[in-house]
Amino acid sequence: MPELPEVEATKLHLAQHVKTAVIQQVIIRCKQLRWPIPKHLPQTLKNQRLQHIDRRGKYLLLYFETGILLMHLGMSGYIRLLPLNTPFKKHEHVDLIFNHLILRFCDPRRFGAILWTIQSPYDHALLKDLGVEPLSQSFNGHYLHQASQTRGIPIKQLLMDHKVVTGIGNIYANEIAYKARIHPLRPAHTLHLTECQSLATASKQVLKKAIQAGGTTIKDFQINDTMGYFQQQLQVYGRQGLPCPRCATLLDHKRLGGRITIFCPQCQH
């Protein structure tokens, strides 16, 4: 599912192929995503040039001349760039048709979003309370330690709290805790500064590596809903009951707020 690395890879992909392109037409085949897609979008976007593409957390920001298109991929969303006149399939809900290709938004489970805003996007209700970017310098051991002090939830859930640090979902939270050798169920306020530093460092390493893997995949236009960009590199996610790659102890798992949490009972403390 798309987390920060997949969204970042998508952003780079779009920047490479559709930046400065002009929209010819917008087709909405299904408008009911997480929220309804604004009805006026085809009319508003027609003939507008895509000026800039950005990312905040898991949100893609497409800057046009009169406003910004906010896109979120939810948990099953993906974007494909296709030749003009490519027939659509099931779940391919929206086409932004440029003069040289189609930007096609697909999302089987429809937890994604496509919204339009004319205000500063960082003042938008969905973005204004987001925490720091995990790859920025602001995200470090001190910051995480500070944020942990008042929280009793498991540290893994804190890593997934987008008001603290944005863009980390279930898969990468598991991977990060594993890499840092921190037990994901540890109450946040029990973590020492050095442990928070390990988590911050591990976060950057895991996410950067995943972005590279995603970028490689996307370059070949292989992007689709079944291919995991980072799947080959996952150490714990989806591997419950299998041996820990570090010490061969069988990986344990627990449900945490509805999310599967996998860890090595031996080498994560």
Place this chain on the structure above:
DNA sequence: AAATTCTCCTGAAGGC
């Protein structure tokens, strides 16, 4: 304020 639960949706997987 912080934590928990509910909600949207579909496809895959498992049980009988």
Place this chain on the structure above:
DNA sequence: TGCCTTCAGGAGAATT
């Protein structure tokens, strides 16, 4: 073979 039921998950909204 086929029809259930369960689950997975992002994250805002509603509750506790």
